[in-house]
Amino acid sequence: MPDSGAYDVIVVGAGNAALCAALAAREHGAKVLVLEKASEEERGGNSTFTAGGFRFVHHGVEDLRKDVLVDLSESEATQMYIPPFTAEIYMDDLLKVTENLSEPELADLLVNRSRETVVWMREKGVRWIPMFSRQSYMVKGVQTFFGGMAVEAVGGGWGLVDFLFRAAERNQIPVRYNTALRKLTHNRKGEITGVTVFGPDGYDDIAAKSVVLACGGFEADPEMRVRYYGPGWEMAKVRGTRHNTGDGIKAALDIGAAAFGGWSTCHAVQWDISSPPFGDRVVLDNYQKHSYPIGIIVNVNGERFVDEGADFRNHTYAKYGREVMKQPQRMAVQIFDQKTIKMVRDEYRIRQVTKAEANTLEDLAQKLEISAEGLMRTVAAFNAACQPGDYNPAILDGKCTKGITPPKSNWALPIDEPPYSGFVVTCGITFSFGGLKITTDGEVEDTTGRIIPGLFAAGELVGGVFYQNYLGGAGLMSGSVFGRIAGNSAGRFGKG
Numbered sequence: 001m002p003d004s005g006a007y008d009v010i011v012v013g014a015g016n017a018a019l020c021a022a023l024a025a026r027e028h029g030a031k032v033l034v035l036e037k038a039s040e041e042e043r044g045g046n047s048t049f050t051a052g053g054f055r056f057v058h059h060g061v062e063d064l065r066k067d068v069l070v071d072l073s074e075s076e077a078t079q080m081y082i083p084p085f086t087a088e089i090y091m092d093d094l095l096k097v098t099e100n101l102s103e104p105e106l107a108d109l110l111v112n113r114s115r116e117t118v119v120w121m122r123e124k125g126v127r128w129i130p131m132f133s134r135q136s137y138m139v140k141g142v143q144t145f146f147g148g149m150a151v152e153a154v155g156g157g158w159g160l161v162d163f164l165f166r167a168a169e170r171n172q173i174p175v176r177y178n179t180a181l182r183k184l185t186h187n188r189k190g191e192i193t194g195v196t197v198f199g200p201d202g203y204d205d206i207a208a209k210s211v212v213l214a215c216g217g218f219e220a221d222p223e224m225r226v227r228y229y230g231p232g233w234e235m236a237k238v239r240g241t242r243h244n245t246g247d248g249i250k251a252a253l254d255i256g257a258a259a260f261g262g263w264s265t266c267h268a269v270q271w272d273i274s275s276p277p278f279g280d281r282v283v284l285d286n287y288q289k290h291s292y293p294i295g296i297i298v299n300v301n302g303e304r305f306v307d308e309g310a311d312f313r314n315h316t317y318a319k320y321g322r323e324v325m326k327q328p329q330r331m332a333v334q335i336f337d338q339k340t341i342k343m344v345r346d347e348y349r350i351r352q353v354t355k356a357e358a359n360t361l362e363d364l365a366q367k368l369e370i371s372a373e374g375l376m377r378t379v380a381a382f383n384a385a386c387q388p389g390d391y392n393p394a395i396l397d398g399k400c401t402k403g404i405t406p407p408k409s410n411w412a413l414p415i416d417e418p419p420y421s422g423f424v425v426t427c428g429i430t431f432s433f434g435g436l437k438i439t440t441d442g443e444v445e446d447t448t449g450r451i452i453p454g455l456f457a458a459g460e461l462v463g464g465v466f467y468q469n470y471l472g473g474a475g476l477m478s479g480s481v482f483g484r485i486a487g488n489s490a491g492r493f494g495k496g
């Protein structure tokens with residue numbers, strides 16, 4: 001048995017949720033240790049691969065300048081429009097995309113603690129800027145933001161993680177790299193006594209009064225993907241870290257924790273078909289292809305299969321990867337013409353892109369090795385179905401198609417100005433939705449609804465926040481809100 005009480009709090013993982021938990025626990029004077037399965041070079045989990053976009057409640061640019069965008073000048077602020085994002089809108093959007101399944105108490109915390117947590121992170125050293133390149137369009141001379149997510153960490157995911165690691169250093173929180181949780185230890189009463197880890201010198205038992213699990217979901221484990229999502233999912237590309245293999249979830253389930261949330265669904269996007277099996281720490285999220293709302297998507301038969309303009313990208317991208325997974329050869333092609341190609345996001349202009357360009361649709365299809373007949377038939381029907389109206393990609397413009405299935409509900413412009421461009425994508429998984437059941441204090445519940453004394457959880461491995469679909473920027477926000485909550489509870493518990 002390990003010594004009891006060497007650390008007040010062990011935090012498992014070193015991504016955004018874990019580091020927020022460690023910083024919060026430290027505020028209570030707790031002796032904290034962070035365990036990271038990855039090497040120092042690969043630290044930071046999926047959080048490093050992100051754009052660093054956070055979704056939180058605010059009342060527009062002037063409000064944000066007070067305590068979040070503190071570096072934004074008056075003249076910069078007057079050239080942009082950031083629509084207010086109220087708690088009511090946040091909650092409505094979250095419930096809409098999760099089909100009203102998001103656990104009410106967790107959803108309430110995510111929404112109503114979002115702003116104060118972003119301000120708390122700034123106080124810990126994270127700096128914020130408006131998300132110009134991805135979340136705004138120039139409309140009548142004003143940089144107009146859309147989709148409810150307007151702010152990112154300076155330096156994106158790398159920047160975010162670096163700010164948090166620097167804060168951990170300032171707060172004398174040690175990090176043990178190459179050290180993976182294998183088991184949670186407990187006494188006869190069921191109270192957590194520490195962890196068993198596997199590190200550079202083999203197995204080790206580390207004692208602690210409390211443990212915060214923040215070591216990600218199971219998206220990087222092909223066996224679990226097939227088990228919970230079905231045949232073919234072992235072939236999905238993993239967008240982020242290879243280290244999130246469900247270890248924290250499995251260790252907690254092994255000591256009786258309850259499984260909770262959307263175990264059969266996940267966040268998955270359209271991702272370049274030639275990308276490597278796991279995330280690339282240089283290309284980062286640029287393998288994603290997220291300008292489909294202004295184009296069309298077809299499968300290898302040249303047929304459309306989703307409403308590309310159903311809603312803002314932020315509300316559809318996380319579920320459309322799963323739709324691509326259902327297509328023949330798990331692939332699809334996004335098509336743009338000269339009217340729209342100029343507006344696509346920067347990720348379409350990287351060197352590592354699988355694309356073709358041609359002056360006719362027939363040639364384009366041949367280059368892409370998809371059905372030319374199918375593509376020409378689909379585009380002809382699509383063009384004929386486009387209704388008149390004012391095109392505006394910064395709002396839901398209602399410029400739709402009529403009489404085709406699936407429809408395109410907004411931003412429907414005919415594809416008729418060559419040359420045409422096609423980008424080939426497959427399914428890239430971001431993170432799993434199923435996980436552990438926590439209380440509003442971040443305590444882990446067992447299968448009888450009792451709290452496991454000393455065990456807390458945050459981040460991707462918490463179930464019940466996201467089901468079926470997801471809101472862009474809510475993953476990091478959830479990790480920070482619940483990381484801070486779990487860290488506070490563990491810090492209090494560990495010092496108690």
Ligand SMILES: Cc1cc2nc3c(=O)[nH]c(=O)nc-3n(C[C@H](O)[C@H](O)[C@H](O)COP(=O)(O)OP(=O)(O)OC[C@H]3O[C@@H](n4cnc5c(N)ncnc54)[C@H](O)[C@@H]3O)c2cc1C
Nearest residue numbers: 013014015017037045046047181215240459460473475476
């Ligand atoms: C390409 C990409 C882009 C994204 N963009 C955004 C975005 O802009 N905004 C947004 O809100 N969300 C985004 N997300 C989702 C976001 O990354 C996650 O929601 C969030 O980072 C999860 O944070 P986390 O701390 O729970 O997990 P992670 O950041 O993945 O951290 C998990 C940590 O646990 C470690 N670990 C795993 N197993 C063990 C073990 N056994 N022992 C010890 N350590 C272990 C890992 O090495 C890692 O350090 C994106 C994800 C990806 C992949």
